[in-house]
Amino acid sequence: MSHSTKTNSISCPVCSREFQQELIEEHVNKCLFLNTPEQSGCKRDSPFHKKNSSHIEKRIKLDSCTSQQQQKDTPTIAAANKLQKSVETKSVPLAETLRPVSLNDIVGHKEAFGPGTMLYSMLEQRKVPNMILWGPPGCGKTSLANVVSHMCKESKNMRFVKLSATMAGINDVKEIVKVAKNEAQFKRQTILFMDEIHRFNKLQQDTFLPHVENGTITLIGATTENPSFSLNNALLSRCRVIVMQKLSVDDVLLILKKAIQINKEIIIAEKDISKGNHSEDAIPRVIITQESLQWLAEVCDGDARIALGALELTIASRNTQQDVCKEGPAVISLEDIQQGIKRTHMLYDRKGEEHYNIISALHKSIRASDDNAALYWITRALSGGEDPLYIARRLIRMACEDIGLADPNALVEAVACLQGCQNIGMPECDVLLVQCAVRLARAEKSREVYCAMKQCQRFIQETKGPLPPVPLHLRNAPTKLMKQLGYGDGYNLLEKDKSGLTYMPSGLEDINFFKNNT
Known part of the structure; x- marks a missing residue:
């Protein structure tokens, strides 16, 4: 090698080999990452190589093992992911799929948060107040929370957290508050939706008070029980109570039709139709009659979740049993729906608000001498699972309070009714209670x-x-x-x-x- 070449050459700090000045930078980059043929000729006594060779070799071995394992497991992982997506798609209930994402998608509740109401205006302006949603199951409490959740996703200054008091505890709330305080430093508001909030006892509910008061979190609570009895007065004073009624028959029917519109393989017919009335290129898989939907909307007691669940179950059952290509579309008639659902879900809470409402209606009907209304309310209470002995004790009270000395025998018969219920029990004692209620309604009244x-x-x-x-x-x-x-x-x-x-x-x-x- 000539003297001029040696003068222009530079020694590599990694492998100590000499390279020309214009090539040294490229070689060093390759030598550092051990990706060039020069690796085999590098000197093992280089200080840099001694320090990093073991770590790099271990990394190369680990990467090679991992890549081989990934290649081996790729079909299994792909199959598992596909199965998981399939399960997730199939396992989502129809009621969850139909959750509204905007205020205009909510069915019913026009007086609570329909267009023109204060709550509607506030939510349109992305202002969420502290509120307690009180209403029966399936009326749309979680649906309203879902609308707020989508609002938060569209906004950079709001985040939505959902908890259920059936599974969460005080520690979960504290963790959310801790994160909410950090988010507040970046001017992000935390919306906490607590489902079934009445399952928190009064001491646990106190956890929300300071954070709701200072604005760290905005609380949205959902409950099926009367907040006056199940929630702290201090918490109620910081939240607005939104009363949500049962959905009407028309509202439930509209929700059912929306569910069918999602699936284009299902059509609605005004009445039972023959399976051969459709062309081959437009044969639906399922035909459901309007009469069936109307009956389902009427029997679900204003609970949209029950109506959608019954519809989904009936369609799934007919879908698996029917071969469209051979037999044509499956027709779901009124009898099919009636076989799949019975009125066993009537709203009645033996310890909650409905318990007191029904017994109050019974008492006032007897006081007004309306034997027909008394018959209805006592039968409804018994159908909902009310304790017959409780009803009998209340009838004794009515015999004294409203009939009194105008007909002293009414008290004797009411006491006899209680003894009869204790002796024979349900369901045989139902006629005793009904007879006593009608007898008290027809008796002369004296509240003297x-x-x-x-x-x-x-x-x-x-x-x-x-x-x-x-x-x-x-x-x-x-x-x-x-x-x-x-x-x-x-x-x-x-x-x-x-x-x-x-x-x-x-x-x-x-x-x-x-x-x-x-």
């Missing part, structure tokens, strides 16, 4: 004793100072000392007008609780 009792109670509560003592002549005198003190002096067994005695405390002789007490 009840109203006098209430007036007396009110008088005693409003008395200022100590209550007046019992007159001496009305006191019992079992001992000699009591007789010496005047206990029982002058007492006789004559009637009030003949005895010459007063039986009210001193100063209250002219008080009569039976006057003007209606």
Whole structure:
């Protein structure tokens, strides 16, 4: 090698080999990553190589093993992913698929958050207030939360977190609050949706108070129970209660038709039609009659989730049994729907709001002498699973409160009804309860004793100072000392007008609780 060549050459700091100046940079890059043929000729005594060779060799071996394992497992992983996607697609219930994503997609509840309401205007402006959604199952509480969730996804300044009180605890709420405080530093508001919030006890509900008050989180709670009984007053004062009623028959019918519009292989017919009325290129898989949908909307008791679940189950059953190519489309008639669902889901909570509503309606119907309404309400309570002994005890109360002395035998019969229910139980005792309710509704009514009792109670509560003592002549005198003190002096067994005695405390002789007490 000439002297000029040696002068222009530079030694590689990795392998110590000499290269020309214009080639040294390219060689060093290759040598560092061990990707060129020069690797075999590099010197093992290089300080840089001694420091990094073992780590690089281990990495190369690990990468090669991983790649070989991935090539071996690729078919299995691909199949698993495909199966998982298939399961996820098939396992999503129809009710979940139909969740609305905008306010205009929500069916019903026009008075609560329909167009023109304050809540509708606030949500349109991306302002979410603290609120408690109170309503029966399947009325759309979670659907409204789903709309808020999509609003948060479209906004950069809002994030949505969903929890269920059936599975989450205090620690989960604390973690969300911790993250919410960090997000607040970047001006991002956290919306926390707590489903079944009434399952948190009063102590657990206190966890929300400081964070809702200072704005760290915006709380949306969903409950099927009366918030007045199941939630803290302090929490209620910080949230607006949105009352959501059952969906009407027309609302449920509209939801069912939306579900069918998603699947183009299902059509709705006004009545049963023959399977041969369609061309070969446009044969649907399922034909469902309008009469079937109407009956399903009427029997689901305003619960859209039950209606959609029954529809999905019936269609799936007919779909698996029918070969469209050979037999034509499957026709779902009213009988098919009726076989798949019965009215076994009637809303009735033996310890909740509906429990008190039904028994109140029964009491007021008997008081008004409406035997037909009394029959309806007591039958509805029994159909919902109400305790027959509870109803019998309430009938005894009604016999005293509203019938009273106008027909004293009503109380005797009500007590006999309770004893009969205790002896024979359900379902045989249902006729006893119904007969007693109708008998009380038809009886003569007198609230004289009840109203006098209430007036007396009110008088005693409003008395200022100590209550007046019992007159001496009305006191019992079992001992000699009591007789010496005047206990029982002058007492006789004559009637009030003949005895010459007063039986009210001193100063209250002219008080009569039976006057003007209606």
